[in-house]
Amino acid sequence: MTLPDRLLRALCPDARITVLTGAGVSAASGVPTFRGPGGLWRNVRPEELATPAAFARDPRLVWEWYDWRRQKVAACHPNPAHDVIAAWSRRFPRFTLVTQNVDGLHERAGTRHVLRMHGSLWDVGCWNACRAAPRRWRDDTVPFAALPPPCPHCGRPLRPGVVWFGEALDEDILQHCLDAADCDVFFTAGTSSVVYPAAGLLDVARRHGALTVEINPDDTPSSAGIDVRLATGAEIAFVEIERAIAQR
Ligand code: NAD
Ligand code: ZN
Numbered sequence: 001m002t003l004p005d006r007l008l009r010a011l012c013p014d015a016r017i018t019v020l021t022g023a024g025v026s027a028a029s030g031v032p033t034f035r036g037p038g039g040l041w042r043n044v045r046p047e048e049l050a051t052p053a054a055f056a057r058d059p060r061l062v063w064e065w066y067d068w069r070r071q072k073v074a075a076c077h078p079n080p081a082h083d084v085i086a087a088w089s090r091r092f093p094r095f096t097l098v099t100q101n102v103d104g105l106h107e108r109a110g111t112r113h114v115l116r117m118h119g120s121l122w123d124v125g126c127w128n129a130c131r132a133a134p135r136r137w138r139d140d141t142v143p144f145a146a147l148p149p150p151c152p153h154c155g156r157p158l159r160p161g162v163v164w165f166g167e168a169l170d171e172d173i174l175q176h177c178l179d180a181a182d183c184d185v186f187f188t189a190g191t192s193s194v195v196y197p198a199a200g201l202l203d204v205a206r207r208h209g210a211l212t213v214e215i216n217p218d219d220t221p222s223s224a225g226i227d228v229r230l231a232t233g234a235e236i237a238f239v240e241i242e243r244a245i246a247q248r
Helices: 005-010 023-029 052-057 059-074 080-091 171-180 198-207 234-246
Strands: 017-021 095-099 114-116 119-126 158-162 185-189 211-215 228-230
Touching: 005 211, 005 234, 017 080, 017 198, 023 080, 023 234, 052 059, 059 119, 059 158, 080 095, 080 234, 095 171, 114 171, 171 198, 185 198, 185 234, 198 211, 211 234
Parallel strands: 017 095, 017 185, 095 114, 185 211, 211 228
Antiparallel strands: 119 158
């Protein structure tokens, strides 16, 4: 893979670097993407499970899916893409990671300044938003003894602490993501670029004059207008970029 000079030059020590990641960054860790092979659970499409309506209809079914995903992810480990991103987050003072991933692998790799657009598989909240419960809290239990697991405050069902289709993103997090899109180098890695508003951050970055870089073995709706297109896995591309900037 040849890395363009302008990319390596742009990655200078005081550069404002923002990396947006999607499910593809965790693919090499063995976490299935939604739209790729192995992503389907019992032949149900995620769009039919990851919604408030699906949860209202059948909380047990939705929790069976999340419990399965939590078990899968618990057995996975961060891959070299997570590791390079974590190293950058410690080395570049103006680095931000925006992730659509809910698996927690960036955090497990030791990444600083993580903005989680879609919440976390490892967070839960009270479905009834009872007064005694905080909005979200971490719960690492795998597997749960009973599904749906009960809220420790009111005994009614807990919900996964993720943002479902049709739900609004946390406004503060979204604002931080938009702020982070005002940068010098913007990477979009392992995302199909079809889920908004994450996919729109690239346009914001471009309007701010950022050098835009896409890392994805397959073309996406974003590929055509990108400055630097690296058509390979994230676990390969980040390692090669890291090697190239370490050598200069
Ligand atoms: P997606 O499944 O729609 O797209 C994944 C993209 O990754 C595809 O474009 C694919 O070509 C690419 N890809 C596959 N292998 C790759 C590799 N080794 N390196 C780089 N790219 C690779 O995922 P999305 O765009 O993140 O959007 C789907 C939604 O699903 C998100 O909201 C996310 O929260 C959720 N999701 C999260 C996880 C996770 O946390 N790991 C897994 C599945 C889905
Ligand atoms: Zn409650």
